[in-house]
Amino acid sequence: MNPDRPPEISPDELAEQEALYTPFTQAVRELVDATIRTTVDADAIRAAQAEVEAVTARLREQQVDGPLGAHFGHGRARQPWGNTVVGVRNPVAPPVHPEPAGDRLGEVHAEVVLGAAYEGPPGLVHGGVSSLLLDQMLGNAAAAARKPGMTAYLNVTYKQPTPLGPLRLEAWVERSEGHKTWARGHVVGPDGPTVEAEGLFVLPRWARELLAQRGATEVPPTFE
Ligand SMILES: CC(C)(COP(=O)(O)OP(=O)(O)OC[C@H]1O[C@@H](n2cnc3c(N)ncnc32)[C@H](O)[C@@H]1OP(=O)(O)O)[C@@H](O)C(=O)NCCC(=O)NCCSC(=O)Cc1ccccc1
Numbered sequence: 001m002n003p004d005r006p007p008e009i010s011p012d013e014l015a016e017q018e019a020l021y022t023p024f025t026q027a028v029r030e031l032v033d034a035t036i037r038t039t040v041d042a043d044a045i046r047a048a049q050a051e052v053e054a055v056t057a058r059l060r061e062q063q064v065d066g067p068l069g070a071h072f073g074h075g076r077a078r079q080p081w082g083n084t085v086v087g088v089r090n091p092v093a094p095p096v097h098p099e100p101a102g103d104r105l106g107e108v109h110a111e112v113v114l115g116a117a118y119e120g121p122p123g124l125v126h127g128g129v130s131s132l133l134l135d136q137m138l139g140n141a142a143a144a145a146r147k148p149g150m151t152a153y154l155n156v157t158y159k160q161p162t163p164l165g166p167l168r169l170e171a172w173v174e175r176s177e178g179h180k181t182w183a184r185g186h187v188v189g190p191d192g193p194t195v196e197a198e199g200l201f202v203l204p205r206w207a208r209e210l211l212a213q214r215g216a217t218e219v220p221p222t223f224e
Helices: 011-036 041-057 127-144 204-215
Strands: 072-076 077-079 108-114 151-156 167-175 181-191 192-202
Touching: 108 127, 127 151, 127 167, 127 181, 127 192
Parallel strands: none
Antiparallel strands: 072 077, 108 167, 151 192, 167 181, 181 192
16 A cells, blocks of 8 residues: 555565575574574684674675565565564564454464573563564554554553463454454463553554545555
C-alpha cells in the first residue's frame, strides 16, 4: 500500500536471497555473542577489531543509502528483512518467527532463545527487549487476523523476571472495530508467563484513505 514501496522480486530470487543471508546474519549474531562473552587477551581483541573493521569496510563498498534496510518481497509475502525482531538480514533480531497457532483470532506463537545480547539485569532479559518482542508479536497477530495496524499504545506488565535462554511468545487478537484492533500476548518462561502486553493497533489514516481511493473491499495483511 505504500506508494514508495520497492519493487518486488520473484519467489526464486527471494529463496536464493534467504539461503544466502540467513547463515550470514547468524554468523554476525555469533560475533555479537562472542564479543560479549570472550575472555581472550588484549592482543587478540585488538587483532579481532582490525579484522572486523576490514569486513565492515568490504560490505560498505556497496550499500543502501540512509537508515532503511533491505525491504522487499513477492506478492503478499512481504519481507521486512531489516526488521529488528523478525528481520532475516538483521543480526540484532533474535530472530523471531511468528507462526499461526492456537484457536484464538490471529493467534501466533514463536520459540526464541535470548542470549547475552539481550541481557538487562544479570542473567535476565532486558524489559525493553520483552516489550519489543511483544510489540512485534501483537502486530503480527493483528496482521494474521487481516487487521494490520501500527501500534497506537502498548501496555506492558512485568509479572516475574524473565531468564535468558529459551522462551515462548504468544499473541492473539481480542477484538476489532473497523480500523482499530486490540491484541494481547505474553512471554512464557520455564515458570510460566513472565511479561504480559495488551495493545491497540490502528490502520493509519493514510492507509485507510489509500484503500478508499482504490475502492478496496479487503485490507492487505500488511500495510507497508
Ligand atoms: C496510526 C496512528 C496510531 C493513528 O493515526 P491516524 O489513524 O492517522 O489517527 P486517527 O486520529 O485517525 O486515529 C484513528 C483512531 O485511533 C484512535 N487512537 C489513536 N491513537 C490512540 C491511542 N494512543 N489510544 C487510544 N486510541 C487511539 C483514535 O482515537 C481514532 O479512533 P476513532 O477512529 O475516532 O474511533 C498514529 O498516531 C501513528 O502513526 N502513531 C505512530 C505509530 C508508531 O510509530 N508505532 C510504532 C511502530 S509500529 C511497531 O513497531 C509494531 C509493528 C511492527 C511491525 C508491523 C506492525 C506493527
